[in-house]
Structure formats: structure tokens, C-alpha cells
Amino acid sequence: MAATPQNPAAATPRRKVSRHRGEGQWAVGHFTPLNGNEQFKKDDDGLNVRTRIETIYSKRGFGSIDPNDLRGRMRWWGLYTQRKPGIDGGKTAVLEPEELEDEYFMLRVRIDGGRLTTRQLRVIGEISQEFARGSADITDRQNIQYHWIRIEDVPEIWNRLEAVGLSTTEACGDTPRVIIGSPVAGIAEDEIIDGTPAIDEIHRRVIGNPAYSNLPRKFKTAISGSPLLDVAHEINDVAFVGVVHPEHGPGFDLWVGGGLSTNPKIGVRLGAWVPLEEVPDVHEGVVSIFRDYGYRRLRNRARLKFLVADWGPEKFRQVLEDEYLKRKLVDGPAPAQPVERWRDHVGVHRQKDGRFYVGFAPRVGRVDGATLTKIAELAEAHGSGRVRTTVEQKMIVLDVEEERVDSLVEGLEALDLTVHPSPFRRGTMACTGIEYCKLAIVETKARGASLIDELERRVPDFDEPITINLNGCPNACARIQVADIGLKGQLVLDDRGEQVEGYQVHLGGALGLEAGFGRKVRGLKVTAEELPDYIERVLKRYQAEREDGERFAVWAARASEEALS
Numbered sequence: 001m002a003a004t005p006q007n008p009a010a011a012t013p014r015r016k017v018s019r020h021r022g023e024g025q026w027a028v029g030h031f032t033p034l035n036g037n038e039q040f041k042k043d044d045d046g047l048n049v050r051t052r053i054e055t056i057y058s059k060r061g062f063g064s065i066d067p068n069d070l071r072g073r074m075r076w077w078g079l080y081t082q083r084k085p086g087i088d089g090g091k092t093a094v095l096e097p098e099e100l101e102d103e104y105f106m107l108r109v110r111i112d113g114g115r116l117t118t119r120q121l122r123v124i125g126e127i128s129q130e131f132a133r134g135s136a137d138i139t140d141r142q143n144i145q146y147h148w149i150r151i152e153d154v155p156e157i158w159n160r161l162e163a164v165g166l167s168t169t170e171a172c173g174d175t176p177r178v179i180i181g182s183p184v185a186g187i188a189e190d191e192i193i194d195g196t197p198a199i200d201e202i203h204r205r206v207i208g209n210p211a212y213s214n215l216p217r218k219f220k221t222a223i224s225g226s227p228l229l230d231v232a233h234e235i236n237d238v239a240f241v242g243v244v245h246p247e248h249g250p251g252f253d254l255w256v257g258g259g260l261s262t263n264p265k266i267g268v269r270l271g272a273w274v275p276l277e278e279v280p281d282v283h284e285g286v287v288s289i290f291r292d293y294g295y296r297r298l299r300n301r302a303r304l305k306f307l308v309a310d311w312g313p314e315k316f317r318q319v320l321e322d323e324y325l326k327r328k329l330v331d332g333p334a335p336a337q338p339v340e341r342w343r344d345h346v347g348v349h350r351q352k353d354g355r356f357y358v359g360f361a362p363r364v365g366r367v368d369g370a371t372l373t374k375i376a377e378l379a380e381a382h383g384s385g386r387v388r389t390t391v392e393q394k395m396i397v398l399d400v401e402e403e404r405v406d407s408l409v410e411g412l413e414a415l416d417l418t419v420h421p422s423p424f425r426r427g428t429m430a431c432t433g434i435e436y437c438k439l440a441i442v443e444t445k446a447r448g449a450s451l452i453d454e455l456e457r458r459v460p461d462f463d464e465p466i467t468i469n470l471n472g473c474p475n476a477c478a479r480i481q482v483a484d485i486g487l488k489g490q491l492v493l494d495d496r497g498e499q500v501e502g503y504q505v506h507l508g509g510a511l512g513l514e515a516g517f518g519r520k521v522r523g524l525k526v527t528a529e530e531l532p533d534y535i536e537r538v539l540k541r542y543q544a545e546r547e548d549g550e551r552f553a554v555w556a557a558r559a560s561e562e563a564l565s
């Protein structure tokens with residue numbers, strides 16, 4: 001249409017006016033799904049996929065699985081497709097999901113509080129041997145992960161797990177994940193308060209409850225009454241840390257908004273003291289805030305840490321009290337700094353009942369089904385019916401009489417599960433890596449295990465606590481930013497200019513003792529082949545330059561870039 005005095009608008013094309021849809025926060029009325037993940041969750045609750053797995057997919061096979069179930073809702077039941085063998089790290093960000101994934105699954109068994117009976121551990125081991133080609137990794141969130149799982153076998157695996165009180169419910173997905181807890185809750189001599197009743201009640205209220213099965217993203221919980229601060233509370237969405245109130249006695253200090261990945265944030269204290277019986281109410285309030293106010297527009301901003309950073313602790317506490325709890329929380333003290341440098345409970349320790357618990361260190365969390373079965377048998381033979389997993393990829397046998405300790409230690413050592421490990425065996429963790437993970441760029445588990453051997457040989461006199469965490473991609477499942485030496489997998493150029501597996505190095509991160517993120521030295525990247533040489537060099541410089549009693553993290557913060565290169 002031509003422009004006329006009567007129609008001046010015809011001379012200018014109309015601009016499309018778009019309405020800002022906000023961050024997708026339900027509490028302010030933004031219910032329209034703003035991305036594909038939010039759409040498939042709105043279309044059908046992830047919990048409902050179990051019926052399809054049992055009645056359709058397990059009978060018709062992998063090819064029958066709906067894509068939104070395969071790469072979305074099946075996570076609500078602990079299932080991820082695993083990486084197809086032979087695909088190098090350079091293809092990770094290039095290939096489509098269907099090109100990367102194999103027709104097998106990782107299956108995660110949730111172990112709330114790290115608590116297992118020996119009967120449960122035996123069943124986990126038997127499932128591993130029968131259905132998972134022997135695989136069974138201990139994670140840094142106290143879970144156990146299988147690989148090589150066929151969809152046809154999943155219903156039978158569930159039947160066997162649930163027969164002994166275990167499940168995979170919401171072990172993954174945009175849900176309340178496993179509730180991690182002190183592995184020595186209820187037995188440690190120095191415990192401030194036992195958080196076990198709260199873990200059980202939270203599990204009863206929240207896990208599998210459709211009211212909390214559609215969160216913006218994953219939600220991580222930690223509860224511990226140990227003065228060792230043994231659950232990495234600083235990097236969870238919500239954490240309850242044992243403290244003693246000067247008037248009210250033992251209870252918990254409340255933290256929110258921690259998390260790592262590509263935008264790491266240390267959690268913040270709300271300054272509130274929570275008695276044991278109120279922990280489930282407060283937890284439900286925090287997870288409800290995340291559900292209602294959490295950002296749902298962009299997946300990379302859909303964690304609670306971003307909301308906490310925007311609101312600040314004062315507003316977060318006010319909303320929690322006014323809108324969800326309908327009462328004020330009691331002000332309370334901060335937790336004390338832990339007196340121990342190690343928080344993994346490895347070694348032989350007296351329980352408050354006079355018996356002992358024995359913690360031991362697999363290599364980077366890698367075990368197998370046969371070994372787990374033998375651990376269960378060994379524990380029972382020495383009078384124990386209980387074992388625990390830790391957030392450091394370790395395990396513990398509880399309730400051992402003093403006269404049986406030495407024999408148990410010998411039995412564990414015979415399985416290459418050392419109770420008195422070197423600092424390198426004790427302090428090295430690794431994520432799943434390129435062997436199975438579709439996001440990974442480099443190998444981690446085998447490299448971590450070989451690194452332990454190399455460092456034990458090269459630096460046999462090193463006797464300081466040291467954490468070395470290897471991650472196969474930037475997502476920090478192995479907590480690289482808070483390790484003494486954090487290694488983020490990426491492709492780097494070697495001396496010949498060829499692209500090879502390597503790591504960006506983070507130095508001097510810590511939890512517990514002055515928690516903070518590691519330092520990145522400008523341009524410092526190490527090839528996988530050079531890794532043992534590099535770490536040997538840095539550790540020897542630390543030995544030569546450290547002041548009396550100085551931790552590696554403190555030295556790394558003050559050392560020159562030359563010393564760290």
C-alpha cells in the first residue's frame with residue numbers, strides 16, 4: 001500500500017512487538033514453557049515414564065523409545081544413555097545426541113546418606129555382574145553408577161533393588177537428587193547432631209512426589225552434624241550444617257545457593273539455626289522457592305545459585321519465612337572450621353559405642369560388582385551389617401569389634417582397598433570421563449588411577465593432604481574448582497602442534513578450610529602425557545617453598561606463576 005497523508009504508517013513497515021516473557025518463574029505467572037526441556041516436562045511428568053519403560057520399551061527394545069523420554073524423562077528414573085565407544089573428544093560438541101549415544105544406559109542407584117546394609121551392597125554387586133558387565137562406580141555424591149544397562153533389563157533391576165529398599169527414583173533429572181549425609185552419622189564420637197531422621201523424613205515427603213518432580217533443574221541437598229564438614233555443604237543448593245546454639249543447643253546452620261559447573265558459586269549462610277525436627281519443613285520451603293521462583297528460560301541459569309545471587313541472602317530468608325514457613329527462623333552461629341584436613345573418614349576410628357569404623361580408598365571411585373560383593377561378605381564376616389559411601393568416592397565398614405579390626409584391614413588390603421593410602425590414593429578423584437559420558441572430552445578414570453601410581457613412585461616422601469580432581473569436561477562433576485589441583489579436560493596442542501587430550505589447571509581451591517575456588521594460571525594447559533611431570537614439578541616446588549604448616553592451597557595462592565607452571 002502506498003503512503004498517503006491519510007495513511008502515513010504505510011510508508012514504514014510495522015515492527016513486531018514482542019512481549020517480554022521473563023525468566024519463566026511460576027510464582028510471577030510465567031507458566032508458558034520457554035524451551036524444549038520445559039515443554040516436555042509440561043507435556044508429561046517425568047515420573048510417569050516408568051510405566052512406559054515397564055510396559056513398552058523394555059519389551060520392544062531401544063528403538064521404540066520416544067526421544068523426549070530417551071533424552072529427558074528417563075533421567076527421572078536414573079537413566080542416561082552412555083557414549084558410543086570410539087568417538088573421540090573432538091566430536092563431543094559436534095555430533096548430534098543420536099550420533100553420540102549408544103544403545104546402553106548408565107543407571108544411577110541413589111543412596112541417601114550413603115547408607116547401605118551389607119545385604120543391599122551384595123544385591124548391588126550381583127546386579128552389576130549380571131546386567132552391567134561388572135561396572136559399579138562410587139560417585140562423589142554417595143551414589144553407585146552402573147554402565148552397559150539394556151532397557152530390556154531395567155524392570156528386573158528395579159525389582160531387585162526395591163526388594164532390599166533401594167531405588168533409582170529421581171537419581172537424575174530436574175528433581176531433588178540424592179540427599180547426601182555424613183557417612184558416620186549416629187556413630188562418630190565427635191558428632192554434634194545426627195541428621196539421619198531429617199534425611200528419612202525429607203525422602204518420605206519429597207522423593208517421588210509430583211509436587212516437586214518438575215524443578216527448573218537439579219536440586220542438591222546435604223545434611224551433616226559432623227564437625228569435619230564432611231558433605232561439601234558449600235557447593236549444594238541447600239545444606240544443613242551441625243552447630244551448637246548458645247541457648248537452644250545442637251541444631252543446623254542453613255546454607256543455600258552453592259554449586260559448581262561453568263559458573264561456580266559458594267553457598268551462602270542465611271544466618272538461621274534450624275532444630276532437627278524443623279529441617280524437613282525448611283528443606284521443603286527451599287525446594288518450593290526453587291520450583292516457584294527458579295529461572296526456567298535459559299538452562300544455564302536454571303540453578304538455585306543464580307536466584308540466590310540475584311536476591312541475596314536477606315531476601316531469600318525473608319521469602320522463605322513469610323511465604324513458605326509462615327514463621328521466623330531463629331538466628332544462629334556459623335559452623336566452626338574443621339580441625340582435620342581430611343574429611344573422608346578413611347582409616348580406623350573409634351565409634352561412640354566403643355566399636356570401630358574402617359574407611360578405605362578404592363582408586364578414583366572405580367570398583368566392580370565382584371569387589372562390592374566381596375566387601376559385603378568381608379564386612380559380615382567381621383561382625384558388621386552396615387557400610388557407607390562417602391562424598392570423596394570412598395567406603396566405610398561400620399560396627400567392627402576391636403579384636404576384628406586388623407583382620408578386616410588385611411582383607412580389604414587384599415582387594416586393593418587400602419585403609420592407609422598415600423595422599424595421592426586418598427586425595428585423587430575422577431568423574432566418569434570419555435569412556436561413558438557423552439559430554440566428556442578426555443579420559444579421566446584410567447588416567448587418574450595411573451597418575452596415583454606415578455606420583456607414589458616419583459614423590460614417595462610427600463605426606464601432606466592433597467586433592468587432585470580430574471574432570472572430563474567443564475561441568476565440574478569432580479569438583480575441579482575446589483581441589484588443590486583441579487584438572488578440567490579439554491583438547492590442547494602438544495609440542496608438535498597436534499591436538500591431543502589435556503587439561504586446564506586450577507590450583508589452590510578448597511572446601512572447609514577457607515573455602516574458595518582455585519587459581520587459573522594464565523595460559524597454563526597440560527597435555528595428558530605431560531600430566532605426571534607437571535604435578536611432580538609443582539609438588540616438589542611446594543615442598544621446597546612452603547612455610548611451616550602451610551597448606552598447598554595457601555602456598556598456591558601466593559606462589560609466582562613461574563613456580564606454578
